[in-house]
Amino acid sequence: MLEPQRLDAATQPFGAQSVTSAADLVRDYAYYRRAFAGQRMPFAFLDLDLFDANIRQVAERAGEKRVRVASKSVRSVWALQRILAADERFIGVMCLTAREAVYLTNRGVGDVLIGYPCSAEADVADVARATQAGGHITLMVDDLTQVERIEAVAREQNVRLPLCLDIDLSLDLPGLHFGAWRSPLRSAEQARPIVKRILASDHLALDGVMGYEAQIAGVGDNYPGQAAKNAIVRALKRRSVGMVAERRAAVVAMIRSLGGELRFVNGGGSGSMMTTRAEDAVTELTVGSAFYSPALFDNYRAIRFLPAAGFAVEIVRRPSPGRYTCLGGGYVASGAPGADRLPQPYLPPGARLDPLEGAGETQTPVSYSGAEPLAIGDPIFFRHAKAGEMCERFTRLLLVSHGQVVGEATTYRGDGQCFL
Numbered sequence: 001m002l003e004p005q006r007l008d009a010a011t012q013p014f015g016a017q018s019v020t021s022a023a024d025l026v027r028d029y030a031y032y033r034r035a036f037a038g039q040r041m042p043f044a045f046l047d048l049d050l051f052d053a054n055i056r057q058v059a060e061r062a063g064e065k066r067v068r069v070a071s072k073s074v075r076s077v078w079a080l081q082r083i084l085a086a087d088e089r090f091i092g093v094m095c096l097t098a099r100e101a102v103y104l105t106n107r108g109v110g111d112v113l114i115g116y117p118c119s120a121e122a123d124v125a126d127v128a129r130a131t132q133a134g135g136h137i138t139l140m141v142d143d144l145t146q147v148e149r150i151e152a153v154a155r156e157q158n159v160r161l162p163l164c165l166d167i168d169l170s171l172d173l174p175g176l177h178f179g180a181w182r183s184p185l186r187s188a189e190q191a192r193p194i195v196k197r198i199l200a201s202d203h204l205a206l207d208g209v210m211g212y213e214a215q216i217a218g219v220g221d222n223y224p225g226q227a228a229k230n231a232i233v234r235a236l237k238r239r240s241v242g243m244v245a246e247r248r249a250a251v252v253a254m255i256r257s258l259g260g261e262l263r264f265v266n267g268g269g270s271g272s273m274m275t276t277r278a279e280d281a282v283t284e285l286t287v288g289s290a291f292y293s294p295a296l297f298d299n300y301r302a303i304r305f306l307p308a309a310g311f312a313v314e315i316v317r318r319p320s321p322g323r324y325t326c327l328g329g330g331y332v333a334s335g336a337p338g339a340d341r342l343p344q345p346y347l348p349p350g351a352r353l354d355p356l357e358g359a360g361e362t363q364t365p366v367s368y369s370g371a372e373p374l375a376i377g378d379p380i381f382f383r384h385a386k387a388g389e390m391c392e393r394f395t396r397l398l399l400v401s402h403g404q405v406v407g408e409a410t411t412y413r414g415d416g417q418c419f420l
């Protein structure tokens with residue numbers, strides 16, 4: 001068996017640069033079966049040619065805006081560093097927790113925004129120490145209680161901690177909350193007292209503003225066989241766009257009127273790059289899922305990235321003609337439960353999960369009646385529904401380029417890290 005090597009993220013040649021045509025980026029079952037011949041299953045992989053093409057597409061789509069990489073959708077320091085090294089528009093990371101922020105800072109990531117509030121004393125103290133050591137970690141707030149808790153630790157540690165204000169950008173209609181339940185701050189007026197409190201503090205600095213329009217960025221609007229639902233979601237998305245821009249601009253104007261100087265105004269996600277980048281007030285976009293492009297991201301009309309990450313499980317049984325039962329594979333994604341949270345059989349095309357068994361803890365039966373001859377010992381390639389969660393199931397990603405395994409990269413789990 002070929003022993004994959006550890007590669008340097010920034011110096012490993014950019015896969016798709018030497019790809020000559022779009023046809024070079026088309027993958028089939030035979031391609032991966034040949035490339036991964038002899039690898040023990042299950043394994044996860046990252047197709048560097050497709051990954052690099054996605055990185056380039058994100059940079060192009062960002063236009064004039066900078067990009068903050070959502071680490072939750074990558075969960076491998078190697079892959080994060082490869083993205084950050086690829087284009088000067090990629091300026092830093094949005095991560096999940098204080099512990100992760102400190103970990104990434106220690107691994108050399110320069111500008112880290114914690115995307116979700118944390119104000120526990122131990123967490124803030126870790127951030128304060130990393131700040132004193134020269135790191136730049138911004139904490140998220142949307143409530144005076146968090147601000148006061150962070151300030152108390154910052155005062156005790158004699159440091160000034162940068163904060164980012166999270167503004168709610170969901171669309172509230174009679175009987176329908178279209179968006180995520182995040183911040184309670186729905187207007188500039190609601191945010192004003194918190195802004196004043198931060199600006200008046202000797203131990204805090206208002207570093208940025210963030211609003212995440214989850215109902216545009218994180219909701220698919222092109223599900224096969226769901227034309228009516230897709231039409232409603234698209235109409236709601238269109239309705240959200242103007243409201244989101246107005247609310248974000250109003251908050252930024254209010255902060256400026258109080259003398260606040262913002263280093264960044266952050267918005268969006270992979271699914272909203274085009275609408276978020278059109279806002280004058282926004283300085284940077286958050287993007288994560290686009291780089292691996294998991295199965296859920298096939299269901300967006302506005303974007304089409306390449307399926308760069310996946311995993312392989314081994315066929316170990318043939319319980320009846322046309323049925324192939326694989327060992328493991330039950331890597332189900334978080335969120336509102338539904339069939340779209342299951343991993344999707346990817347190659348060979350036409351392979352399907354069993355509706356009564358789904359993807360199982362111990363085994364995953366797949367039905368397949370296509371032309372590819374499948375036997376015990378062969379792989380079935382899957383894509384996870386979400387991008388980063390796959391990495392919580394594997395310690396490493398096999399890196400494949402130009403039809404060969406060219407190395408491996410550890411995931412957070414492989415580094416012994418587990419943040420959320």
Ligand SMILES: Cc1ncc(COP(=O)(O)O)c(C=O)c1O
Binds near residue numbers: 212217288290
């Ligand atoms: C605060 C925030 N911003 C942006 C994103 C977008 O991430 P992605 O590009 O992976 O969809 C998310 C995803 O959950 C998020 O929570």
